[in-house]
Amino acid sequence: MKHIPKDIIQRCLKQAAKFLAYSYSAFIICYFILKLIFWDGLWIIALITTFIPLILFPIFLLPIIGLSIIKKIWFAIISAIACILLISWLHVKYFSPAPIKITDSQPRIKILSHNISWHKTQSPTLFKLIDQQKPDIIFLQEMVQAPTQRAFPGLKADYPYQIGTHSVGIFSKYPIVSSEILHLAGHRETQQRAIIKFNEQEVAIYNMQATGPWLKLSKKWRFFKVPVYKYDKRSPEIQDLVQRVERETLPVIVAGDFNMTDETQDYNRVQKVMQDAFRKSGWGFGFTWPHGWELKLLVKRSNWRLNYPVFRIDYIWYSKHWGAKSSSVLEATESDHLPVGAELILLKETRL
Incomplete structure (x- = not known):
């Protein structure tokens, strides 16, 4: 079996990472646009929505890929902003309970x-x-x-x-x-x-x-x-x-x-x-x-x-x-x- 040079493997992995990062970013943008227009009116949007927020977690990897692999400052900055927005949304929706304050007399x-x-x-x-x-x-x-x-x-x-x-x-x-x-x-x-x-x-x-x-x-x-x-x-x-x-x-x-x-x-x-x-x-x-x-x-x-x-x-x-x-x-x-x-x-x- 012929040995594949290490630099070729690294280049292939980098190209694959770039493709996945760009594809995932385009997918998320299209999803939010279509959800804003149709919400659950399209079955594919309803199906994707079922897996939110799990489907959003890869966003946290995009700034790392942008700096280390893609090496595009604009991509890293936009990805970092997306991470901040995602953290804020997760905090407000899932990790900020507001239980009611009560007295002993309330049933x-x-x-x-x-x-x-x-x-x-x-x-x-x-x-x-x-x-x-x-x-x-x-x-x-x-x-x-x-x-x-x-x-x-x-x-x-x-x-x-x-x-x-x-x-x-x-x-x-x-x-x-x-x-x-x-x-x-x-x-x-x-x-x-x-x-x-x-x-x-x-x-x-x-x-x-x-x-x-x-x-x-x-x-x-x-x-x-x-x-x-x-x-x-x-x-x-x-x-x-x-x-x-x-x-x-x-x-x-x-x-x-x-x-x-x-x-x-x-x-x-x-x-x-x-x-x-x-x-x-x-x-x-x-x-x-x-x-x-x-x-x-x-x-x-x-x-x-x-x-x-x-x-x-x-x-x-x-x-x-x-x-x-x-x-x-x-x-x-x-x-x-x-x-x-x-x-x-x-x-x-x-x-x-």
């Missing part, structure tokens, strides 16, 4: 929400989580019939007020005045709405399970198919939820699996009518999914698991009547979703 309520991923989460693990957190209201999604039957009696002593179906359930320490099953936008996915009595105040609560997006092969030419990002079922459900919350006259709490990240247009729609508990009082990215995914499909004969979630799709929201004291992503169960918790303070009472 507070602890919320736990968890997608237990159908049959994966075992009852002892769930009971341990509940015992550690001691929430006042529990929102569960993706329950199956057998675990539901086991869980309901086991929680009866501490949570005497319970409503549930084969897929979603609410467990409450406070009386449930009324409840109803929802199918937002007329879709198959099941949600719940209930009214509880908290501190002599009626409160509307929603247990949310939105339809998840997926990649689907779509035929674009006669013999050629391309993957297309489909999220057209989730958006009508989110819009239906927003319209319902806008009509509410009671304090509102909404928790559950929204199957959307905090950079999507659907997130922005919800944020116009409610506050995100984690964004207000949590710290960090708050990623909740996917946890514990086996990578055997990607790497044969591997026992690797993805134990570091890269998306935040589980939320606790609240209306203007509340403030968030704290919010966090909690200890993992067997589910591929991490549970989330929040402590909310009732600021404004609405007596009817």
Whole structure:
């Protein structure tokens, strides 16, 4: 085998680094322009947005490449400015919580929400989580019939007020005045709405399970198919939820699996009518999914698991009547979703 000179290898690596740096920079610029114009109107922009902020992290490498490899001062300066803007954005959005200051007299309520991923989460693990957190209201999604039957009696002593179906359930320490099953936008996915009595105040609560997006092969030419990002079922459900919350006259709490990240247009729609508990009082990215995914499909004969979630799709929201004291992503169960918790303070009472 003929030996390749070292200087040729170095030149090739430098050219590759230049190509990647310029290509990535052009990609980011085009993405932001198209997002400004279309937002989630283009499926490719919606798909890329799902991976923000992860997709922005390579920006931190550009000034180094600009100085050491490309050796263009203008490129290094622009890249450095981009890094400063990215750090500022990350700090403001993810690392600057503003929990509300409270007094002992203000009524507070602890919320736990968890997608237990159908049959994966075992009852002892769930009971341990509940015992550690001691929430006042529990929102569960993706329950199956057998675990539901086991869980309901086991929680009866501490949570005497319970409503549930084969897929979603609410467990409450406070009386449930009324409840109803929802199918937002007329879709198959099941949600719940209930009214509880908290501190002599009626409160509307929603247990949310939105339809998840997926990649689907779509035929674009006669013999050629391309993957297309489909999220057209989730958006009508989110819009239906927003319209319902806008009509509410009671304090509102909404928790559950929204199957959307905090950079999507659907997130922005919800944020116009409610506050995100984690964004207000949590710290960090708050990623909740996917946890514990086996990578055997990607790497044969591997026992690797993805134990570091890269998306935040589980939320606790609240209306203007509340403030968030704290919010966090909690200890993992067997589910591929991490549970989330929040402590909310009732600021404004609405007596009817």
